[in-house]
Amino acid sequence: MEKHSLHIKNPELQTSSEVERAVKRKERHTGEKIPNNPRERIEAYMGRLGNIFLNPDKRKHERNMEMFRDKIYDALIIKPEQVPESYFELQKRAARERGQTVEEIPQNIRDQMIETVIADQKHSLDQWVDYLTSDDVAYPAWFKYFVWRNVIKLSQFDKTLGKFKTRTESTVAPYPDIYRAPLAKILDIYERAVEDKTKLKDPTVQADFSKRFSKLYAELISESLAVKIESREQIGGKWVKYDKGNQEEADKLFDSVQAKGTGWCIEGQTTARNYIKQGDFYVYYTYDKDNNPIQPRIAIQMNGSQIGQIRGIQEHQELEPIMSEVLEDKLEEFGPEADSYKKKNADMKKMTEIEKKTKSDKILAKDDLTFLYEIDSPIKGFGYEKDPRIAELKKNRNPEEDILVIFDCAREQIAHTSRDINENTKVFVGKLEPGIFDAIQQYNIEHVYTSFPEGEIRKETITIGGKTWQELEKEMRARNIKIGDYALDMMKSKEFKTLEQAEVGDYVRLKVDSLGLQGTPTTDQIYARANELGLDLCPTEVGPHYRLQYMNQPLGEYFCIAMKQIAARDGYPYVFSVYRGVDGLWLSYDWAEPAYQWRQGNGFVFRLRKKNLKS
Known part of the structure; x- marks a missing residue:
């Protein structure tokens, strides 16, 4: 039998404890004995990892990643006590080279430096986790595992020496960048x-x-x-389509991107063939000096009849600004399927416009700032990461000045504590404290943040009641909303209550970090803190109603409904979640056992407690 690639590279793997556990698990599930050969044993292990990290069910995949991400951090992120003294000495030397005199670094500054080191390491690990568990990446599962096991041993790539630095438990540098x-x-x-x-x-x-x-x-x-890319100013060229299922076409695609500096993973023949198995592939090539279309600039990968991804040749495979109109014209051929990508293209054009204004020292208008601070919706691009121009442009701006323009207010109309709120207040930016939501309701404060712009507290009005669970299910299906199996179990439960008459209520959506809880608080801790602040759990029927009334949800957004948990078919406690993936809108579910720990970025919807306002 042909040897498994992992066995050739790592002969000891098949006898490891993790492989042994995966083999026994599969034997219990199938009732069949797995042959005692390396290939079969490693395949059982790959199947187990695939079920956890590459699960095709988007909600199960995201839940698994939520559960394992903190374990990954705990195993691989430097601990505060491991940051070496040499790191602080290096910071002092750098300060002296800038002309600053630094004898000792105060403890509070040291703590901030350590927090930055940890945050940077987490971000770099997140990039690898998200990349290697993405459907967009057409590598076999064994190779993703092999890459992961190796990159976690590496520090940053030294471009001068052409090699990686060694990683130890006291390494402060982030994990290496991804070169696809x-x-x-x-x-x-x-x-x-x-x-x-x-x-x-x-x-x-x-x-x-x-x-x-x-x-x-x-x-x-x-x-x-x-590799240097020539004639980047050239935008004239032609689109070439490579047909699905044709290996000769895949090899032509592979050949066409060699030594062109795209950074695309189809520079690997195996990956190019894997993508062609999934669907057609379009590439836009610009002309060289002899009028031959040879320089790849835009790639559109299809997954069946759907657009899988669009990539450019900027850093992180972002689209070049000068290519936006070329792509815009091409997207017209794909009809409604391309709507989300048209939004990305429009966002990139707006970013370029703002960048040009900034370089020309022009004043940014209200709509420019509203866009840049992502007040109405997130800025979407085509690359694997956020467009770096967003952070660069915001870095040189003053949020305290910009907020006055965005919300048409004066400085004295911004409150930072509940005591500051009065009839003239238009914006609140500050810590949440008991009584804050009473004041917000009393004076009808429209814009509420714990920090600007990241910590937004969204106030929303939702109508519930007047429909049975059967009517809610029927309406969601008629509007092409997908319902998770366990979410439907919850709707059918006797614990799921609906009002006979319609009722309008006020609700708030916030993230865990806005509650002022540290670390990874439990479900019970989050609910208790919200109660202190004047927030109530939502009636059980809010999830389906919220889903039906929030049809324009941004792609990738996901949050839970804070409610009394309902058991699904497996007997475990769940809450509803509202999600939009590439496959559409979902009413889904999340495990919410009382002691389950949540990350700071998790979102929840609570009902705003009614206040008896004094006359």
């Missing part, structure tokens, strides 16, 4: 060597295959960075 094309080329090397063992007799193939991951990855990154 070199990863795809590593997969090619491994796949070819395993498929045709005669190639291992080739000295070059044998040498590459036998190299440590860190060395091979570093060499391929250096090669990729050395």
Whole structure:
């Protein structure tokens, strides 16, 4: 039997405890004995990991990631006590080189530095976790596992030396950046060597295959960075379509991007073939000086009849601003399917407009600032990460001045404590404290933040009642809203109550970090803190009604309904969640056992407690 790629690279894996546990689990589930050979044992382990980290059910995938992310942090993120004294000495030396005299760094500043180190490490790990667990990445599960096991041992890539720095428990640097094309080329090397063992007799193939991951990855990154893209100002060109299911087309696609500096993972032949299995692939090539369309600039990957992803050749595969009109014209061919991508394209054009205004020292108008601070909706782009221009532009602005323009108010109309609120207040920015929501209701404060602009508290009016659970289900299905199996169980439960008459109520949506709780608070702690602040749990029927009244939810947004938990078919306690994925709008569910711990970024909807206002 052909050896598994992981067994060749790591012969000890198949006897490891984690593989043994996966084998026994599969045998219990199937009732069949797994043969005692490396390939079968490793496949059982890959199946287990795939079910956890690559689950096709989006909600189960996200729940699994929520559960495991903190464990990953705990295992791989530096602890405060591990930050070496040499790090602070380096900061003092850097300060002296800037002309500042620093004898000792105060403890509070040290604590802030440590927090920054930890936050940067978490962000860099998140990038790898999200990338390797994404449906968009057409690597086999075994390769994703192999890459992960190796990158967590690495520090940053040194572009001058062309190698990775070693990571220890006291390393303060973030985890390495993701270079997608070199990863795809590593997969090619491994796949070819395993498929045709005669190639291992080739000295070059044998040498590459036998190299440590860190060395091979570093060499391929250096090669990729050395490629220069010519004639970037050229926008004239043509679209080329590569047909689904045609391996010859996949190989043409692969050949067309070699040594072009795109950074796309289709620079790996295996990955190009995997994408062509999923759907058609479109590439826009610009003309060279001889009028030949050869420089790839935009890629559209299809997943069946749906657009899977769109990539450009900027950093993190963002679209070049000068290519936005080319893409806009092409998207017209895809009809409503392309609406979310048209929104991304419009956002990128608006970003370019604001960037040009800023460079020209022009004053940004209210609509510009509303967009930049993402007041109405998040700014979406085509790359794997947030457009870096957003942070760059905001870094040089004063939020305290901009907020006056965005909300048409004077400085004295912004309150920072409940005691500051009066009949002239238009905006509140401050910590939540008992009584704050009474004051907000009394003076009808429209804009509420714990910090601006990240800590928004959204006030919303929702109508509930007047419909049975059957009518709610029927209406959601008629509007193409997807309902999770456990969410439907909850609606059918006797614990799910509906009012006979319609009732209008006020609700707030906030994130855990706005409540002032530290760490990863439990469900009970979150509910108790909300109660202190003047917020109540939502009636059980709020979830379906909220879903029906929030049809324009941004892609990727997800939050829970704070409510008395309802048991689903498995007997565990759940709450409703409201979500929009690439496959549409969902009424879903979230496990909410009283002791379950939530992350600071998790969102909840609470009912605003009615206040008896004095006349």
